[in-house]
Amino acid sequence: MKVRFQGMTICKLCKRARKLCRSHIVPEFFYKEIYDDKGRFFLRKAGKTGRQEQKGIREFLLCDECEGHLSKFEKYGREVIFGGEEISGRRVPRAVLLSELDYTKLKVFLNSILWRMSVASGPMWEHVRLGPHEEKLREQILDGIPGNELDIPVLCTAPLFENQLLPDLILQPDFVRGHQGRYYRIVVGGYIFSFYVSAPASNWPEELREATLKEDGNWIILIKDIHEIEFLMKDLKSVVGTTQEG
Numbered sequence: 001m002k003v004r005f006q007g008m009t010i011c012k013l014c015k016r017a018r019k020l021c022r023s024h025i026v027p028e029f030f031y032k033e034i035y036d037d038k039g040r041f042f043l044r045k046a047g048k049t050g051r052q053e054q055k056g057i058r059e060f061l062l063c064d065e066c067e068g069h070l071s072k073f074e075k076y077g078r079e080v081i082f083g084g085e086e087i088s089g090r091r092v093p094r095a096v097l098l099s100e101l102d103y104t105k106l107k108v109f110l111n112s113i114l115w116r117m118s119v120a121s122g123p124m125w126e127h128v129r130l131g132p133h134e135e136k137l138r139e140q141i142l143d144g145i146p147g148n149e150l151d152i153p154v155l156c157t158a159p160l161f162e163n164q165l166l167p168d169l170i171l172q173p174d175f176v177r178g179h180q181g182r183y184y185r186i187v188v189g190g191y192i193f194s195f196y197v198s199a200p201a202s203n204w205p206e207e208l209r210e211a212t213l214k215e216d217g218n219w220i221i222l223i224k225d226i227h228e229i230e231f232l233m234k235d236l237k238s239v240v241g242t243t244q245e246g
Contacts, residue, residue: 128175
């Protein structure tokens with residue numbers, strides 16, 4: 001496959017002067033269910049009309065070597081989330097319990113998504129700015145170090161509509177402040193990923209304490225009916241209202 005480059009500049013990950021690839025911010029496989037027959041998908045911001053995009057959202061961000069470095073973590077993340085990796089799991093009420101996961105690969109993969117959203121410059125990512133966390137994550141990702149399970153824990157929720165996952169659901173990431181702490185949230189591939197950047201363990205909601213990816217390889221994917229998720233319902237209603245007005 002031909003890789004497109006721009007002129008020599010600084011790679012965001014390794015900080016070396018390199019030719020940069022048009023890098024995906026969120027990995028390409030999250031978009032696979034929403035492409036039309038021309039390889040396009042329809043993107044919108046929360047509650048607003050949108051536009052067609054081609055092959056995910058990309059920027060000149062990483063050099064070819066760093067793309068290759070991230071690819072092994074992305075491969076594992078894709079197989080855990082969408083299938084392909086043999087993992088142990090069982091369905092329980094309102095959740096799926098995964099076990100025997102490779103904590104290092106999965107945690108670095110998740111961290112890399114959050115970090116890329118922060119360093120990206122496009123309007124899609126304007127609400128994600130990690131500040132002092134950004135450089136720490138960069139170094140960990142570059143070295144393949146996951147950090148501990150309490151360091152920016154991530155909660156994954158699968159919203160269901162009529163008991164079905166919605167793989168074509170994608171929404172601009174946002175920043176949420178509340179009594180449960182501060183977190184960034186993105187809806188993509190039918191899942192909600194919430195990255196907690198400021199939440200003392202003592203203040204975490206019970207579901208976060210239980211469901212965060214553990215260093216022993218356990219992870220709980222929460223399952224909720226979409227009608228229980230206020231921000232999604234608000235967004236869907238606003239889209240319906242916009243469509244009816246049009």
